[in-house]
Amino acid sequence: MKFICIRQSIILIYTILIIVILISISFTYIITKNNYNNDIITEEIEDELEFICEDENNCEDSVRKELLIEQYNNKKLIALTFDDGPSKYTETLVDEMKKRNVPVTFFILGENASKRMDTLKFQIDAGNEIGIHSYTHKLFTKLNEDEILEQINKTKEVIKKVYDKEIVYIRVPYGSRNKKVDSSLEKANLTDVLWNVDSKDWKFKNTTKTYSYVIKKVKGNDIILMHDTFKTSIEAAVKIVDKLLEEDYTFVTVSEFYETKNIIELNK
Numbered sequence: 001m002k003f004i005c006i007r008q009s010i011i012l013i014y015t016i017l018i019i020v021i022l023i024s025i026s027f028t029y030i031i032t033k034n035n036y037n038n039d040i041i042t043e044e045i046e047d048e049l050e051f052i053c054e055d056e057n058n059c060e061d062s063v064r065k066e067l068l069i070e071q072y073n074n075k076k077l078i079a080l081t082f083d084d085g086p087s088k089y090t091e092t093l094v095d096e097m098k099k100r101n102v103p104v105t106f107f108i109l110g111e112n113a114s115k116r117m118d119t120l121k122f123q124i125d126a127g128n129e130i131g132i133h134s135y136t137h138k139l140f141t142k143l144n145e146d147e148i149l150e151q152i153n154k155t156k157e158v159i160k161k162v163y164d165k166e167i168v169y170i171r172v173p174y175g176s177r178n179k180k181v182d183s184s185l186e187k188a189n190l191t192d193v194l195w196n197v198d199s200k201d202w203k204f205k206n207t208t209k210t211y212s213y214v215i216k217k218v219k220g221n222d223i224i225l226m227h228d229t230f231k232t233s234i235e236a237a238v239k240i241v242d243k244l245l246e247e248d249y250t251f252v253t254v255s256e257f258y259e260t261k262n263i264i265e266l267n268k
């Protein structure tokens with residue numbers, strides 16, 4: 001009986017020891033992980049953020065920037081982008097994203113926008129970013145420089161009617177470029193924005209398939225390509241956003257995405 005009791009005590013002591021060791025390992029992991037996260041805000045970045053924060057009005061900006069730097073470091077930033085609109089579905093998308101406090105970037109077709117100026121204004125007023133796609137979705141590599149610039153300038157004119165900021169981003173139709181296209185973009189002072197996750201929403205035209213496909217492809221710090229011209233794309237986008245918000249991703253405009261990336265790369 002005495003022997004059994006000693007055995008039980010030894011087992012109990014061992015169990016307690018193992019639990020203590022496991023807890024210590026977990027704490028060490030958490031502390032190391034947090035230190036690693038803090039390291040990305042280097043002294044230089046901190047100075048920069050403090051400088052922005054000196055002006056009280058910009059303090060909110062500084063806090064947002066700090067969050068985005070940390071999220072980029074944790075591979076948790078997403079820029080959700082939509083091409084080819086505005087369409088009759090765009091306002092629903094804007095409403096749904098606004099409810100979730102998620103900004104998106106629209107690469108618009110000038111011709112579509114000219115027929116839906118109220119929608120374009122609605123997109124802008126909700127705090128989303130606007131870039132150019134083209135005027136009539138022509139393949140730029142088949143156009144001469146004057147024709148490319150016409151596609152761009154006509155679209156700029158449409159946007160100008162409701163938006164006074166300069167447009168700096170374009171996504172060329174089909175992502176198709178050559179030297180002539182590049183030199184035209186340079187003349188128009190535009191940066192071409194590509195993507196690394198193609199939702200293939202135009203091909204699936206199916207909410208669940210588009211949703212599952214994107215979720216599988218997302219790795220963090222992604223620019224996702226979708227189209228606000230299909231009802232299924234809007235439905236899929238809402239599901240994608242809800243799922244990724246649940247997983248602690250932060251959504252940003254293309255400008256914020258590039259700005260954050262640049263801060264980190266410049267301070268490396």
Ligand SMILES: [Zn+2]
Nearest residue numbers: 083084173174
């Ligand atoms: Zn397109």
